[in-house]
Amino acid sequence: MIYLDTSVALAHLLVEDTSPPDEIWDQQLVASRLLEYEAWTRINSAGLKKSHGELVRGVLSRLAFLEMLPRVLVRALDPFPVPVRTLDAVHLASADFLREQGQKIVVATYDKRMREAARKMRFEVYPL
Secondary structure, eight states, X not given: OEEEOHHHHHHHHTTOSSOOOGGXXXXXXXXXXXXXXXXXXXXXXXXXXXXXXXXXXXXXXXXXXXXXXXHHHHHHHSOOSSOOOHHHHHHHHHHHHHHHTTOOOEEEOOOHHHHHXXXXXXXXXXXX
């Protein structure tokens, strides 16, 4: 199961210099519900809802979402092996929770700090 970080979804939605390979969308994808909020906030702040709204809904429909459970949020308060930003902590805590539930998680991210933290937490990192 691939844990999709917001950086990957936004790279696809905004057609950035680096975009995920098409085959990633054929995989079993999971993300924190946080990704939905981050994606819409970015799209809305860029004034792209009208032009990108359907694409956002399409990407979100391909994901299984993990709600921001209290247990996940409590884990996000604990230290990580490298300094991470607040929202990255929620993503990493979500991936950690899924792994604790017996899921084999591969983290997909373009964020350098998050990739480093995921590796130090012994997650496999999806090659992007």
